[in-house]
Structures are given as C-alpha cells and as structure tokens.
Amino acid sequence: MIRPSIDELLEKIDDRYSLVIAASKRARQIMESEQYEEAVYVDKPVTQAAKEIMDGKVVMTSE
Numbered sequence: 360m361i362r363p364s365i366d367e368l369l370e371k372i373d374d375r376y377s378l379v380i381a382a383s384k385r386a387r388q389i390m391e392s393e394q395y396e397e398a399v400y401v402d403k404p405v406t407q408a409a410k411e412i413m414d415g416k417v418v419m420t421s422e
Contacts, residue, residue, distance in 0.1 A: 367413060371413060383405075
C-alpha cells in the first residue's frame with residue numbers, strides 16, 4: 360500500500376484528478392532521470408512521487 364494515503368495527499372492537492380496528474384508527471388520525471396538509472400531506489404517511482412507531494416517538494420501550478 361502506498362504511504363502517504365490518498366486522503367493525506369488530498370490535504371495537499373484538493374482535486375483527485377490534479378493529484379493523479381501531479382503524481383504521474385513526477386513519477387515519469389523520476390523514471391527518466393539519469394540518477395534513477397544509476398541508483399537503486401527502495402520505493403517505486405509513484406510511491407516516491409507521492410512522498411514528495413506530501414513533503415511539499417512537488418507543487419501544482421495551473422497552465
């Protein structure tokens with residue numbers, strides 16, 4: 360199970376759709392980074408993205 364939970368993440372980003380978009384974009388960035396290819400991560404990219412959203416490292420902006 361992914362921690363933080365969806366309910367915890369919705370406190371950071373109000374809309375479920377926006378939350379999914381933010382997490383998927385960040386997970387894709389993590390997977391495509393050179394550091395990801397060289398390092399061994401304990402968490403999968405989506406879990407890492409969720410943790411970064413919860414920690415405030417990922418911020419949604421409207422385009």
